[in-house]
Amino acid sequence: xxxxxxxxxxxxxxxxxxxxxxxxxxxxxxxxxxxxxxxxxxxxxxxxxxxxxxxxxxxxxxxxxxxxxxxxxxxxxxxxxxxxxxxxxxxxxxxxxxxxxxxxxxxxxxxxxxxxxxxxxxxxxxxxxxxxxxxxxxxxxxxxxxxxxxxxxxxxxxxxxxxxxxxxxxxxxxxxxxxxxxxxxxxxxxxxxxxxxxxxxxxxxxxxxxxxxxxxxxxxxxxxxxxxxxxxxxxxxxxxxxxxxxxxxxxxxxxxxxxxxxxxxxxxxxxxxxxxxxxxxxxxxxxxxxxxxxxxxxxxxxxxxxxxxxxxxxxxxxxxxxxxxxxxxxx
Amino acid sequence: xxxxxxxxxxxxxxxxxxxxxxxxxxxxxxxxxxxxxxxxxxxxxxxxxxxxxxxxxxxxxxxxxxxxxxxxxxxxxxxxxxxxxxxxxxxxxxxxxxxxxxxxxxxxxxxxxxxxxxxxxx
Ligand SMILES: [Fe+2]
Ligand SMILES: [Fe+2]
Numbered sequence: 001x002x003x004x005x006x007x008x009x010x011x012x013x014x015x016x017x018x019x020x021x022x023x024x025x026x027x028x029x030x031x032x033x034x035x036x037x038x039x040x041x042x043x044x045x046x047x048x049x050x051x052x053x054x055x056x057x058x059x060x061x062x063x064x065x066x067x068x069x070x071x072x073x074x075x076x077x078x079x080x081x082x083x084x085x086x087x088x089x090x091x092x093x094x095x096x097x098x099x100x101x102x103x104x105x106x107x108x109x110x111x112x113x114x115x116x117x118x119x120x121x122x123x124x125x126x127x128x129x130x131x132x133x134x135x136x137x138x139x140x141x142x143x144x145x146x147x148x149x150x151x152x153x154x155x156x157x158x159x160x161x162x163x164x165x166x167x168x169x170x171x172x173x174x175x176x177x178x179x180x181x182x183x184x185x186x187x188x189x190x191x192x193x194x195x196x197x198x199x200x201x202x203x204x205x206x207x208x209x210x211x212x213x214x215x216x217x218x219x220x221x222x223x224x225x226x227x228x229x230x231x232x233x234x235x236x237x238x239x240x241x242x243x244x245x246x247x248x249x250x251x252x253x254x255x256x257x258x259x260x261x262x263x264x265x266x267x268x269x270x271x272x273x274x275x276x277x278x279x280x281x282x283x284x285x286x287x288x289x290x291x292x293x294x295x296x297x298x299x300x301x302x303x304x305x306x307x308x309x310x311x312x313x314x315x316x317x318x319x320x321x322x323x324x325x326x327x328x329x330x331x
Numbered sequence: 332x333x334x335x336x337x338x339x340x341x342x343x344x345x346x347x348x349x350x351x352x353x354x355x356x357x358x359x360x361x362x363x364x365x366x367x368x369x370x371x372x373x374x375x376x377x378x379x380x381x382x383x384x385x386x387x388x389x390x391x392x393x394x395x396x397x398x399x400x401x402x403x404x405x406x407x408x409x410x411x412x413x414x415x416x417x418x419x420x421x422x423x424x425x426x427x428x429x430x431x432x433x434x435x436x437x438x439x440x441x442x443x444x445x446x447x448x449x450x451x452x453x
Contacts, residue, residue, distance in 0.1 A: 300334050
């Protein structure tokens with residue numbers, strides 16, 4: 001699921017005044033021409049340091065989001081309301097971990113080891129999608145995640161799959177194929193509640209109320225004005241602005257909630273005459289606080305992840321082949 | 332830390348620093364799958380594993396849990412030899428390579444000319 005549509009503020013602050021300082025201009029021109037022609041960049045190619053840095057950051061955050069994203073849903077595997085739902089949820093959660101694997105691989109081709117990425121997640125240095133720092137408190141939350149969060153992620157991932165870095169595009173293509181199942185099973189489970197008893201509908205509406213703001217936050221704050229964004233767009237690292245992706249998502253999904261006689265808790269949520277969705281101020285302070293570690297579940301998510309690493313260590317160590325080589329995956 | 336998730340409350344989540352050591356994630360293997368008998372094996376991605384047998388197992392989980400698959404290969408990434416993209420010009424066919432293509436050989440015109448000549452000389 002879960003690309004990250006936003007450029008996290010910390011990274012923007014770290015941004016050097018001239019991200020191209022010291023680059024070989026002839027190589028840079030060839031690199032940019034290749035991208036402009038619609039050709040992909042492969043791991044062995046020359047690339048600007050800033051391209052490499054931004055891609056590692058972005059793909060790594062995406063991978064972490066898949067891993068952490070499995071936690072709120074995983075909570076519900078043992079309590080799924082039927083065998084069919086349980087099987088679907090297990091399959092989905094396994095897919096998400098598989099997505100993390102594909103993405104870590106893609107990031108590794110750029111030169112950062114998997115161990116280093118996991119360590120940056122465990123220490124809190126690397127970010128992951130804000131939505132997973134909220135708890136899934138009822139079964140209805142699982143249906144909202146499966147339909148709307150995965151739906152938002154698909155918007156992001158389909159767009160990014162047209163980017164310039166070969167390994168990331170290949171991973172995303174495979175991921176998008178599996179996401180269609182996530183979306184379908186989520187929609188099915190959500191509709192099941194929506195057409196059910198009064199209690200089921202109320203439970204679903206409550207979940208929609210609680211997830212509305214995190215969903216609006218999902219694509220990140222408006223970044224139309226960012227100069228930094230332009231370079232990344234030219235290099236096809238970033239393929240659409242946060243606002244455009246959010247608008248595409250709202251356009252696709254709000255009607256699918258409203259047709260069920262349900263709605264999001266925002267009287268201002270509406271499409272204006274220009275076809276642009278408007279919504280109330282979603283409190284970006286909350287978004288920044290959550291991204292920076294102060295959301296309701298941040299501490300728990302990382303603590304659980306650390307526990308998993310600690311408790312899996314003996315297996316990993318027992319299997320290590322002393323002659324193993326530290327090489328990068330090919331593609 | 333009190334969690335909403337009873338499973339989390341049963342374990343003791345670790346709140347202090349934890350680190351993976353370099354090498355703990357093993358090494359990469361490249362994965363090739365064959366969708367049906369008669370097809371080529373096609374590269375689909377890679378897995379991290381401590382040995383080839385384990386790599387096959389992970390490959391099956393990662394790339395064979397959906398859709399058709401009748402066989403898989405895994406190859407240690409470190410054992411793969413490849414060209415460099417910088418040398419891509421070695422594949423350029425700037426000179427005429429018709430001599431090694433089927434379309435480089437056209438006999439019909441010659442045969443027709445010959446037949447015509449034969450008829451006329453009668
Ligand atoms: Fe995913
Ligand atoms: Fe998903």
